[in-house]
Amino acid sequence: MRRLFNALASFRRNASGNVAMTFAIVCVPVIAAVGCGVDYSRTNQIRAKLQAAVDAASVGAVSRTSPAFIAAGAMTGDGVISVGNDDARSIFNGNMSGANGYTLDRLTPEVKKTGAVLTATVSFSATVPTTFMSIVGYKTMSLQGSSTAKASMPKYIDFYLLLDNSPSMGVAATPADVTKMVNATSDKCAFACHDYNDANNYYNLAKTLGVTTRIDVLRSATQQLMDTAARTQTYSNQFRMAIYDFGASSKTIGLRALFSLSSSLTSAKSAAGNIDLMGVYGNNDSFTADKDTPYTTVLPAINNEIATPGDGTSGSPLKYLFFVSDGVADESNAACLKPKASGNRCQSPINPALCTALKSRGIKIAVLYTTYLQLPTNSWYMSWIDPFNKGPFGPSPNSEIAQNMQACASDGFYFEVSPTQGISDAMNALFNKAVADARIAG
Incomplete structure (x- = not known):
């Protein structure tokens, strides 16, 4: 029995396996x-x-x-x-x-x-x-x-193009073209006037000489704009276009729809091919007496054509007016901004107040000013246009014409095209800005 007790005591005192057991636990x-x-x-x-x-x-x-x-x-x-x-x-x-x-x-x-x-x-x-x-x-x-x-989502936008096709848009497009016209005319005229009463008018002469006029450039630029719109739109009917000018001739002068508002940009491009210079009937035209840029009637008329702008959804598009002009009014106007020329003729920079009615309705106006080139060889120009076609430091962009055209535009939507710049690039730039502006505003 003692041996058993001794064995148990020895087992109790032996600690050699504690580490292994502890580790296992x-x-x-x-x-x-x-x-x-x-x-x-x-x-x-x-x-x-x-x-x-x-x-x-x-x-x-x-x-x-x-x-x-x-x-x-x-x-x-x-x-x-x-x-x-x-x-x-x-x-x-x-x-x-x-x-x-x-x-x-x-x-x-x-x-x-x-x-x-x-x-x-x-x-x-x-x-x-x-x-x-x-x-x-x-x-x-x-x-x-x-x-x-x-x-x-992309904004739906209706674009209304108001294109000045008055006789002054028949001026040669570049200084080189101006020189070519001046050298080819007895009275040193740079205008390719489309005179129905003269079979040998300067309109035909410019075509014979290969002179590019501002109206030629505008026609091409408008057609290219339709291609830009087609490439840009996300939906097939996202952009609609309408094209207006100042009339086919002095006999029918006034706002004329060359293309009614439509989402068919292909058709709009085709219609833009008909953009041409307004025809007149000789000096002291019996219909308008040479007063062929009637801003005071055309701008209110386009205002009546444009419906109330919406929020940019498919059934309620935004409204943008693209106004392309050289910025000089030529009309009978009692409220002329400048002293009148002979025959009660008002030639002056555009009155920006004419644009206020459109902008107050929420219509954005993008203005492309086709710089009115100085024509020092033209006596009428020097007498009546030159005084307000230069600023304190020379010609545009400080001229009254440029300042008034910019005042007509909505903020950020003014572009002046110099003689060496392209109208097409300017129109595309304004279009892209309009699309970007619509997206941000939304």
Whole structure:
């Protein structure tokens, strides 16, 4: 019996196995903690993939080439866009193709149009099975996430082009062309006047000489503008165009529609080919007595043609007036800004007050000033135009003409074309600015 007691006492005093036993006991929570970290890290990787997929789905669903964006353009009201929901789901699935280690419990895309804004919200929930955490009772980990993207829809805009085709737009387009005309005419005239009473008029002479006039450049620029609009629009009917001038001849002078408002930009380009210089009937024309730039009648008339501007949606487009002119009135006007020439003739810079009525209605006016070139060999020009066609330091851009044309324009929508610049580039620049301005304003 004593031997048994001695053996038990010896066992009780022996500590040689304590480290191993302690290590075994401590390893359980350590291994569990490391395992939880592995599970958590893997779950975070899956979460990142899922979040990236819903981000791609929300952004892609409202991109400008997406089915939802196209469908929204045809909608007259607000609402959910089912093809957008399908597209978002497809984008998500494409981004998660080949990924595993999770179960997708829910994917909820919602693409909708509200006013001029397209919104895509994509949310998900998923579960990820655990390996080590299951030891402590957590067999799965739940994941949730969402992403929202918004896009402003393109604005619908109606453009009204008011093109000055009065005789002064028959002036040679460049200094070289001016010189060519001056050298070829007995009275040193740079104007290619379209005079029906003279078979050998300077209009025909300019064509014979190959002289390019301002009206020629304007015609080409207007046609190119239609190509720019066609390339720029997102929807086939986003932009509508109307083209007006001051009349075919002095006999029928007044606002004339060369092309009524339409979304057919191809037809508008074709109609722009008919832009031409106003015809007159000799000196002291029996119809207008040479007063062929009637701003005080043409601008109010175009105001009556333009409907109330809207908010830029498909059924309520914005309204822009593109006014292209050399800025000199020539008419019978009791409220002339300058001393009248003989025969009660008012030749003066445009009166900016004529543009106020349009701008006060919310119509944006883009003014392209085709610089009135100085014509020192023309006595009439030197007597009546030159005094207000130069500023304190010389000719434009300090002239009264330039200042009044700029005052006519809406803020930021004035462009002056010098003799060496292109009207086409200027018109395209104004058009692009109008589209950008409409997007920002919206």
